Amino acid sequence: MKTYKLGADKIYFGEDAVFALAELPAELRRAYIVMSGTIQKELGQLKVITDVLESSGWTWRANTDVEPEPCWESVRRGVEDMKEFEPDWVIGFGGGSAMDAAKAMWVFYENPQYKSLEEVMPPAPLTLRERARVCCIATSAGTGSECTRAALIKDPVQKRKYSVREYTGRLIPDVAILDPAFSATMPRRGTVACGMDALTHAIESYVANTANVFSDAQAMGAWVAGYRALRTCANEPSNLSARADMLAASCLGGIAFTNGALGVCHGIAHTFGATYNVAHGLANGIVLPYSIAFNRDHSETAATRYEELAGFVGAHDLERVILDLRSELGVPTTMREVVPDEAEFESSLEVLVGKVLSDVCTPANPVEVTADDARLLLRTVYYGE
Structure with missing residues (x-):
């Protein structure tokens, strides 16, 4: 039970x-x-x-x-x-x-x-x-x-x-x-970063290995409402209807991962946040498409569920949906853009790998993450493809 x-x-x-x-x-x-x-x-x-x-x-x-x-x-x-x-x-x-x-x-x-x-x-x-x-x-x-x-x-x-x-x-x-x-007074940058965090919650909880019928319902609602509202919130900050929808999406996403879980996107975002003070929502926005690609390429179940989420907003490829949204909203494409010291990153890489693997969110990822996987993901997130 x-x-x-x-x-x-x-x-x-x-x-x-x-x-x-x-x-x-x-x-x-x-x-x-x-x-x-x-x-x-x-x-x-x-x-x-x-x-x-x-x-x-x-x-x-x-x-x-x-x-x-x-x-x-x-x-x-x-x-x-x-x-x-x-x-x-x-x-x-x-x-x-x-x-x-x-x-x-x-x-x-x-x-x-x-x-x-x-x-x-x-x-x-x-x-x-x-x-x-x-x-x-x-x-x-x-x-x-x-x-x-x-x-x-x-x-x-x-x-x-x-x-x-x-x-x-x-x-x-x-x-x-x-x-x-x-929320109407929040600057655009903060609105975008927070919104990407909410969308990440919806997406990760939907594909987590602990997903269930209750978390799925909340995740689907969070994803659809958040995706539809985020652009308006960013471009029309005083639009209270969109702001309300985005608050609802955020709340539903929180309920979804509370009753399900998250995954390696959050594991990596937490690691960069704790180590380099990268704001959490921004970190998730940077990492999200890379984590989608990794899970999709290693799990048919995850690939199917990502396609379902894309379908809810009239698309087929969720990675492309996120890449396009990220570009439109001005989210950086790599972590190097916000953590520019490459030498420090490289010297800390093994420590970062350990933090990703020990993060509370990583075990619920739909694909088991090995040390080699974490190392490759960290490099890909940092440098891009």
């Missing part, structure tokens, strides 16, 4: 969804709001959130100390701040970084016996929802973190990313709020 959890307990979607904050059930009404930097405050978006909270009798505290790729040290500091404030709701407000950091802080706030990322890795038992619950408000459409069971946290000392996760779905937020007004 398997257990599936298809998203947050409640998902509020569409314009003015933010007002659902007033409905959060709480006794203390103390909200700890986690953001990545001060951009939400500068845009006036934080005030929108706090006005809703204050009108319903809440007190709040904001943490803007999270990096674009959330790090263990900022999580640790946030936990100490939470212990002092004692919230009964943790609100991740922003992109995947803010939401992942909020979820990770929540884990350590609920489990003070753990002092490191290694200690909370599965199968470590986690206590949750005894002190607080979690609401995530997405301002970007990429990670789907508002409905996933994991939080990706970087250890810059070890140059490694940890996936803080809980396999029964208890780490999935209680409430997800998808209000397109918050």
Whole structure:
């Protein structure tokens, strides 16, 4: 028997969804709001959130100390701040970084016996929802973190990313709020990178060796909605209908890989992100067509499933669909364009191979990835064909 959890307990979607904050059930009404930097405050978006909270009798505290790729040290500091404030709701407000950091802080706030990322890795038992619950408000459409069971946290000392996760779905937020007004201010480059991340989630979860009827349904919806909306979001940033569709695609993609898995594209993207600080969505956008070609050429099942996805958008060759979309949106074609030091790359290659093979996403790839495969893929992604 398997257990599936298809998203947050409640998902509020569409314009003015933010007002659902007033409905959060709480006794203390103390909200700890986690953001990545001060951009939400500068845009006036934080005030929108706090006005809703204050009108319903809440007190709040904001943490803007999270990096674009959330790090263990900022999580640790946030936990100490939470212990002092004692919230009964943790609100991740922003992109995947803010939401992942909020979820990770929540884990350590609920489990003070753990002092490191290694200690909370599965199968470590986690206590949750005894002190607080979690609401995530997405301002970007990429990670789907508002409905996933994991939080990706970087250890810059070890140059490694940890996936803080809980396999029964208890780490999935209680409430997800998808209000397109918050994503309309995202710059084009960020919109594109996040969108490529969402499409990668849909594609990889559809071909993963753990794919199932539930993850398939979410992946198909994520792929079709995301592919149709991404160009409009990039070229018409104030189009709230397209922004809403892209938020839905991102959320569905998160649900898909939470109930299925990902693959070697993410394994390589995580490796370049942790080692060279390449933004996650950008890294996925660069790697994606290379991973499709590798899997297609080594697995008839993967090739068939890729063709199915292409068919959903009126095409036959998914690699070509992604290459054309990537070109139209201005995504780099090789990793060398963003990590130009070839000598450093070559000297680190064997370390990178080890990171790809040990990444949490790689084992679910539809084709088993050997060290030789990882080495060839890394070189191909870096230099191109």
